[in-house]
């Protein structure tokens with residue numbers, strides 16, 4: 558499982574998915590809805606993937 562924890566202060570939303578591509582598409586939706594980022598760039602997503610996504614054991 559891959560887990561995303563939003564690094565934005567006062568947000569801290571978490572998503573998990575077994576598929577990292579699915580997870581990153583949820584991140585894109587989250588940025589749009591929660592952080593007014595209409596179009597996340599590959600640079601931003603790569604940064605978020607490196608800093609906010611961790612691998613967790615399957616439950």
Ligand SMILES: [Zn+2]
Nearest residue numbers: 563565568591
């Ligand atoms: Zn957030």
